[in-house]
Amino acid sequence: MLAPEAKSSEKTPEKSPGAEQQAARKKLDSVTLIYVPLHLGGSHRGVSMGPAAMRVAELPESIERLGFKVADEIDIQVPYSVCWWDQHSPAKCVPEIGQVSEDVAAAVEAAMTKGTIPITIGGDHSLAIGSIAGVSNYYRKRNENWGLMWFDAHGDINTPESSGSGNVHGMPLAVSLGRGDKRLTELLGYSPKVLPNRSVLIGIRDVDPPERELIDQCGVTPFTIRDIDHLGLGRVTDLALGACGSDSTGLHVSFDIDVIDPDVAPGVSTPARGGFNYRESHLALTLLAESQLIRSIDIVELNPANDIKNSTAKLAVELILSSLGQRIL
Ligand SMILES: [Mn+2]
Known part of the structure; x- marks a missing residue:
């Protein structure tokens, strides 16, 4: 495969979409890797090893081979707390997750301000409370619109009232939309962080009954796995791009690996059958990159x-x- 900078010599440069992409990408040719070994949002300890596994899989080297600079690698400190053993809390480990979220938000916003693409590596999905807060603060200061693409098998839109487990990794979308524990929704002093009419949920297939109501009420655009079966993921991704607002300056992609079928991606905490296949996983992100x-x-x-x-x-x-933006040709 060719890096975005590489260009087929057979093509006329002025007409080549590769050339256009190359020009656009010049503005953003570096990334900041933010590692967040956060496990406090769920009841599965293994997620704290996610960042180490990504390093073993040569994440930084692969990004540099693609032609991007890795401007910085940041390790966010996560307390190794057993607060999630507290079965009686409607939302477990909120003070600890709040502290991690502040640190993640600051790192993400700083990375964007420096003109790099922040890639936040989990860790459980509650880290998105922080990354989305950082993204939101970046655009808020510039008075720009942005969209959120949330890939997940689950809704992640529970509140402390609706959640059966109290696990905050089932709540980060709700928190970002301004619903839930105030210690999390009010991070950085304002709420919501993202508007529902600029938020899209893609790939869901395992949704709690109260989450159905919340999805229906709150105004996010959902694309279930049934929609993907019916329309195809290419069409769904195009529709999702439209739903996020064509006047958005940028997109935040929050990608839960459990959106992929567990046959293809077994290394997750909460597998749900019937997910994206290998090619669909790439297609969705390739199409978003092309946007x-x-x-x-x-x-x-x-x-x-x-x-x-x-x-x-x-x-x-x-x-x-x-x-x-890795391309085949
Ligand atoms: Mn999730």
Whole structure:
């Protein structure tokens, strides 16, 4: 495969979409890797090993081979707390997750301000509370619109009231939309972080009954796995881009690896059958990359304790390359 900078000599440069992409990408040719070994949002300890597995799978080297500079690698400190054993809390570990979220938000916003693409590596999906807060603050200061693409098998839109488990990794979308524990929704002093009419949920197939109501009420645009079966993921991705607002300056992609079928990506904490196949996983991110709107990325819920020979981490690295614009020709 060719890096975005590489160009087929057979093509006329003025007409080549590759040339256009190359010109656009000149503005954003570096990434900041933000590693967040956060496990406090779920009850699966293995997710804290996600960042290490991504390094073993040569994430930084692969990004540099694609032609991007890795401007910085940041390791966010996560307390190794057993607060998630507290079965009686409607939302577990909120103070600890709040602290991590502040640190993640600051790192993500700083990375964007420096003109790099922040790629936040999980860790469980509750880290998106922080990354989305950082992204939101970046655009808020510039008075610009942006869209959120949330890939997931699950809704992640529970509130402390609706959640059966109290696990915050089932709540980050709700928190970002301004619903849930105030200590999280009010991070950085304002709420919501993202508008529902600029938020899209793609690939869902395992949704709690109260989440159905919330999805229906709150105004996000959902594309279930049934929609993908019916329309195809290419068409769904195009529709999702339209739903995020054609006047958005940029897109945040929050990609939960459990959106992929567990046969292809076994290394997750909460597998759900019937997910994206290998090619669909790449297609969605390739199409988003072609829109040239991706400005920030989360890759979450990799659980090396459930993986087979680090294959899911290797796939996650490939998917990051696709989201950065890796092309076949
Ligand atoms: Mn998720």
